[in-house]
Amino acid sequence: MNIAVFASGRGSNFSAILRAKKSGRISADISLLVCDNPKAPVIGKAKRAGVEVFLVKREGFSSGKDFEEAIILRLQQAKIDLIVLAGYMRLLSPEFTQKFKYKILNIHPALLPSFKGTQGIEDAFNYGVKLCGVTVHFVDEEMDHGPIILQVAVKIEEADSLESLESKVHKLEHKVYPQAIRLFTEGRLRVQGRKVRIL
Ligand code: GRF
Numbered sequence: 001m002n003i004a005v006f007a008s009g010r011g012s013n014f015s016a017i018l019r020a021k022k023s024g025r026i027s028a029d030i031s032l033l034v035c036d037n038p039k040a041p042v043i044g045k046a047k048r049a050g051v052e053v054f055l056v057k058r059e060g061f062s063s064g065k066d067f068e069e070a071i072i073l074r075l076q077q078a079k080i081d082l083i084v085l086a087g088y089m090r091l092l093s094p095e096f097t098q099k100f101k102y103k104i105l106n107i108h109p110a111l112l113p114s115f116k117g118t119q120g121i122e123d124a125f126n127y128g129v130k131l132c133g134v135t136v137h138f139v140d141e142e143m144d145h146g147p148i149i150l151q152v153a154v155k156i157e158e159a160d161s162l163e164s165l166e167s168k169v170h171k172l173e174h175k176v177y178p179q180a181i182r183l184f185t186e187g188r189l190r191v192q193g194r195k196v197r198i199l
Helices: 011-023 043-048 064-077 093-101 122-129 162-185
Strands: 001-005 031-037 052-055 084-085 105-109 131-138 148-155 189-192 193-197
Touching: 001 011, 001 043, 011 031, 011 043, 011 162, 031 043, 031 064, 043 052, 064 093, 084 162, 105 162, 122 131, 131 162, 148 162, 148 193
Parallel strands: 001 031, 001 084, 031 052, 084 105
Antiparallel strands: 105 131, 131 148, 189 193
């Protein structure tokens, strides 16, 4: 089984996935990194690990459709079975998500459906909730919306700052995302409507 990771930035989840592969917790191959940002630190991480990088800038295409078609072509060439979004800062079109239905995972740094969007941790912290966490879900047409695979909570203590909370949440992400990927690659996920059953 071949996995493509899509990322636009730092790539700490990408590194966690690579560590899981190295230690045998994930047996599928991390075959491709798709990145839309030439300045993203994740590119260096992939190159150092020997993972092929497909750097594809939206500005290089006249339409979003052409941009996604270039990505699809590359995914097909690499015989990708699973797409893992790890800080990919671009919305996928409904055509794209339909084409790879139940084959795209995303991780969100909050307990969905609360605090959707790009600032999940900050929004939860500022709201004053006492519990937040991480969610791994299948991707559908709506942002941060598809069927939930795994969800793990973290307590927000009075002593927490935004920075300490961010570090707790990221640490948890690095454990939970490889677990979800492993479940997928072992064929242990069954989607029934909005519910995901783990076999
Ligand atoms: C993570 O917090 C993830 O939940 C969100 O984007 C962030 C990516 O971080 N979708 P990194 O690039 O993996 O360090």
